[in-house]
Amino acid sequence: MHRDHSSLRARSAPQPVPALLLELDQMLDEFTRLPMRAKFHFDPAQAAVITVEFIAERGPSLVWHLGRELLRHGVTSMSGSGDVRMWPTLPGERPSSWLLLESEEVEALFDLPTEPLAEWLDATYRTVAAGAEMDGLDWDGFLAELIEGPTAPSE
Secondary structure: OOOOOHHHOOOOOOOOOOOEEEEEEEEOOOOOEEEEEEEEEEOHHHOOEEEEEEEOOOOOOEEEEEEHHHHHHHOOOOEEEOOEEEEEOOOOOOOEEEEEEEOOOOEEEEEEEHHHHHHHHHHHHHHOOOOOOOOOOOHHHHHHHHHHOOOOOOO
């Protein structure tokens, strides 16, 4: 006998959101801009986090993991605290936002275009809605591993 267990079927995987490549400026001082690129990555399995790869013309790239909500709010108002902050610049020809990244070793301020970032972030929210970032996590498995320690891979 066959029973339909449709309620047990896994939801279909969300459609991937292509990476966003942005041309932006790193502010070296009040008057000096260094043009560079940054690639924004979204993984629906880790929907609360955006991975940003700052691509240097010379030298290694730098990768930061930023809160998706922080970026979303930062295009319209002051957002974040501590190591990562974002806020809109003064109105001008090209709407943009400041992104400040700080660590013990370095402080970097970037001027990035708001419109393409906001559109891309909207696509991530169409893929995984706000508030649903933790829905697909295996909390029981996480807690079991936390309490019992990692299990050895089965052969």
